[in-house]
Amino acid sequence: MAKFKLEYLWLDGREPIPELRGKTTIKEYDSTPTLAELPLWGFDGSSTMQAEGHSSDCVLKPVALYPDAARTNAFLVMCEVLMPDKTPHPTNKRATAPDDADFWFGFEQEYFLYKDGKPLGFPKDGFPGPQGPYYCGAGYKYMGSIARQIVEEHLDLCLAAGINHEGINAEVAKGQWEFQIFGKGSHKAADDMWVARYLMMRLCEKYEVDVIWHCKPIRGDWNGSGMHTNFSFGHLRDVGGKEYFEKLMAAFKDSREDHIAVYGPDNHLRLTGLHETAPITEFRYGLSDRGASIRMPVNFIRDGYKGYLEDRRPNSEADPYQIVAQVVKTVNSVEKK
Ligand code: ADP
Numbered sequence: 381m382a383k384f385k386l387e388y389l390w391l392d393g394r395e396p397i398p399e400l401r402g403k404t405t406i407k408e409y410d411s412t413p414t415l416a417e418l419p420l421w422g423f424d425g426s427s428t429m430q431a432e433g434h435s436s437d438c439v440l441k442p443v444a445l446y447p448d449a450a451r452t453n454a455f456l457v458m459c460e461v462l463m464p465d466k467t468p469h470p471t472n473k474r475a476t477a478p479d480d481a482d483f484w485f486g487f488e489q490e491y492f493l494y495k496d497g498k499p500l501g502f503p504k505d506g507f508p509g510p511q512g513p514y515y516c517g518a519g520y521k522y523m524g525s526i527a528r529q530i531v532e533e534h535l536d537l538c539l540a541a542g543i544n545h546e547g548i549n550a551e552v553a554k555g556q557w558e559f560q561i562f563g564k565g566s567h568k569a570a571d572d573m574w575v576a577r578y579l580m581m582r583l584c585e586k587y588e589v590d591v592i593w594h595c596k597p598i599r600g601d602w603n604g605s606g607m608h609t610n611f612s613f614g615h616l617r618d619v620g621g622k623e624y625f626e627k628l629m630a631a632f633k634d635s636r637e638d639h640i641a642v643y644g645p646d647n648h649l650r651l652t653g654l655h656e657t658a659p660i661t662e663f664r665y666g667l668s669d670r671g672a673s674i675r676m677p678v679n680f681i682r683d684g685y686k687g688y689l690e691d692r693r694p695n696s697e698a699d700p701y702q703i704v705a706q707v708v709k710t711v712n713s714v715e716k717k
Pocket residue numbers: 484485486487488546560561562563608610611612687688690
């Protein structure tokens with residue numbers, strides 16, 4: 381028998397975007413536990429904006445399991461929140477996205493690392509040199525010193541956890557970074573994203589650095605942060621076609637407001653038409669067009685309107701479960717022929 385530290389993670393009731401909560405339970409197993417061997421657990425919902433004080437118990441149901449390389453004999457356990465009768469809690473948005481293996485999602489998470497109220501590498505007073513050299517840059521004068529150390533440590537923690545990272549890069553603004561996560565199935569990439577966010581925030585505690593997920597932390601001529609959402613499904617990958625594609629885009633245009641509603645708060649500050657975005661009030665698509673709402677990758681038309689699409693509108697703070705639920709809903713509203 382060995383004792384394991386299990387960090388149960390869940391999303392709280394904060395509006396409009398939940399925050400991560402976590403607590404540890406120690407359990408004994410003969411060998412490494414599987415998801416099915418993990419018990420339900422509970423927490424005080426009155427402390428997380430998920431219940432009233434007089435009836436405060438909420439239930440945690442493990443839904444995904446990740447090795448936790450920062451602790452010995454430890455796992456991270458992503459959970460859904462249930463009511464005492466085991467039905468989904470109203471704040472449980474994962475339960476609103478059907479678990480569909482046909483959908484694949486790739487998220488590009490942008491974020492800022494902040495110390496003492498400003499991005500890492502910003503001078504004490506005023507601003508650093510303008511954007512240009514920071515994107516995928518190298519050298520102390522552009523990158524500072526601890527940012528890359530944090531980013532590399534986070535990458536290793538995510539890979540050790542089995543999170544399907546596809547890459548990392550320094551972004552356009554100073555102190556801004558990105559990582560990409562891909563997953564097959566409508567839940568996998570979204571589960572991985574929340575756990576990757578948790579690992580980043582926990583890691584940064586020891587550096588006294590804050591992770592800023594907000595989509596436009598620095599006003600003016602500085603890029604905001606997005607979470608471009610790349611998606612595909614069997615019909616788009618294997619059949620596609622111009623006629624189907626145009627029907628699909630018409631459905632996205634008609635549901636523009638429903639999408640914007642779950643694509644993250646304050647997105648009007650970011651989707652201005654500048655800085656590689658389309659205005660929030662418009663819907664347009666284009667080939668290789670980084671000023672479009674939805675971008676077709678460079679080979680998409682040549683391949684017969686087949687492959688995947690990039691919705692560029694979701695922002696860095698958006699809840700991936702809500703994004704996935706809305707994309708799946710809009711796609712499923714269009715007849716596949
Ligand atoms: P860019 O910065 O040029 O938009 P990235 O390389 O950062 O591109 O991100 C591209 C994303 O597309 C990756 O997250 C990748 O996982 C995702 N992707 C690639 N193929 C598919 C597919 N068939 N279905 C869904 N997502 C995909």
